[in-house]
Amino acid sequence: MSDFARTQTDLLELDIDTCTLTYGVLPCTASGAAGSECYNTFGTCQDQANFDMGTKSIKFCSRGAPIPLSEPGIIPSLMSVRAAATEIDLEKGLSRRRGADITLMDSAEEDHLLDSYAATRSQKAIGSFWRRLLARNSNTSGRPARLRRAFFTNGWDNAEFTDENYIIEAISGPDDNGQVRIELKDLITLADRRQVPEPKDGRLAAALTETGLSATLQTGQGADYAATGYITIGREVIEYTSNSSDVLSWPDTGHRGAFGTEAAEHDIDDAVAQARVWTNTPITTVMQNILTESGIDAGDIDTAGFADEEATWLGPSYNVTACIPKPEDSDKLLADLTRIVRGVLWWSPTDNKVRFKVFAPPVPGPAVPLLTDDAHIIAESTKIARQDKLRTTVRATFYGLRSATENRSESANYNLTAIYIDTVAESPNEYGDRRNFESFNRWWTADNRVAAVSEVTRSALYYRDAPVEIDLAVSAKDASLQEADIVDIETGLYTDTEGRPLRLRSIIIRRDQRGDQIRLKCRGTNFAERVAFIAPDTAGDYPSDPEYAHIAADANGFSDGTKPYVIF
DSSP, rough: OOOOOOEEEEEEEEEEEEEEEOOSSSOOOOOOOOTTOOOOEEEGGGGGGGOEEEEEEEEETTTOOOOOOTTTTTTEEEEEEEOOOOBEEEEEEOOOEEEEEEEOOOOOOOOGGGOGGGGGGGOOOOOOOHHHHHHHOOOOOOOOEEEEEEEESSHHHHHHHHEEEEEEEEEEOOTTTTTEEEEEEOOTTTHHHEEEEEOOOOSSSBEEEEEEEEEESSSOGGGGGGEEEEEEEEEEEEOOOOEEETOOOOOHHHGGSOOOOOOOOOOOOOOOOEEEEEEEOHHHHHHHHHHHHTOGGGGBBBBHHHHHHHHHHOOOOGOOEEESSSSHHHHHHHHHHHHHHHHEEEEEETTTEEEEEEEEOOSSSSSSOOOTTTBBBTTTEEEEEEEEEGSSSEEEEEEESSOOSSSSSOOGGEEEEEOOOOOOOTTTTTTOOOOEEEEEEEEOOOGHHHHHHHHHHHHHTTSSSOOOEEEEEEEGGGGTTTOOOEEEOOOTTTTOOSSSSSOOEEEEEEEEETTTTTEEEEOOSSOOEEEEBOOOOTOSSTTTSTTOOOOOOOOTTTSOOOOOOOOO
């Protein structure tokens, strides 16, 4: 094969539903004449009771791409790809969704890719490829898709592709110009569409008294509820221990009025919701439960990374005891959980995993990468903005929910408060104003007092001054930098009082690769102080193992003049 110039090639793979059975061959009982077969899709199936769903991958590549003979079936109709990068939102916890808009050109294609029985048709299919595909597959939304991207220098090479996994959000067209637009979203989008707990349509078949020990559902509805668990009727949460023949029951009245609710009478036809409860559960486990219950496969979650963050930064003081009495949007629950631990949750296009990270200093180990004007940052690519709107002087968190079914946005429904007031920042010589931030934490009880105090204290220290954001570009040699990595930035646009470049420890909140150039959006942290970690028994005396904490003999610092450590 002759050499090709270095060109970018995009390969789009769509997984559409297809029946794995052969028409008219048992267990398929369809019996139409030759030429009247289905198209192996549910919408055209003539024996839907036996439809056996599998997937068929249809591939499209950039027009003019060097498709080798070893890759049959790829349609060179892909015209453009506009990718929207993931952006980590440190304030909301849940990232802004990654996505891609794909434009393809429709054309008149042979039907052999979509029709397993094309040879038996008495008349050849007419029209265009996409019109036939969408007529036969109306249920493409939510199905898997992969965007594979590569720069080829010597022809097609599968090893050169980097893969990004998505789901299909929508397909529109073909328009009058024959163009088809496909909108892709990352897998966390599934959480935007689902609720936890899963909605149920059960209703009472008989009235329930204030002291009753069972709830009878209408005929056939009991099978839709868990064997044991919690239900919500009106404003009351009830724990049941048995589910038999549409009757949910419990041994005594102590199971009534759970999670601060009150036992009450309930009428025939009152709605019965399945509640979702966690008891002293690690907070990262709760996050993963919500993700999987929203339709995200456990294999698409960075479970090892969740475990590392749990072990390093969280632990039992962050465990969750909480009740979700009725279905709520999964994405809002996830955002709530990540926010209260000062964490971020996002879809990594590099790992093709849902990842989680606590907004915290880097652990002892490899040196933090340093990006400088001279060695890394592309000239005239840097922009700096100070986010004054985020600055606060008072941080308060209300926790210890009184009732799981009352207003969770009212301070009166909470027993406890953690508050931090920065009177120095409010003084006339500093900012001379007061900026309040209140949050309501349904997930924590009195057992989480240490976590609540830690959360408001760390947040108050971080938001005391306006956070700094830096946009810059680096070349492909720094392609290993990823979202949520901690980096040091040294640029002439950010200086100390004497005009010298001031090193800013930052977290990457957006990474957007455009050809050989990578644009990074970084948020400054307050981790540049001498942050350290409690040392293990194997650590050496000062000044060896400098990443770990040592006790200074003098309050002003160590004998070599360095500042004391901040214990995070």
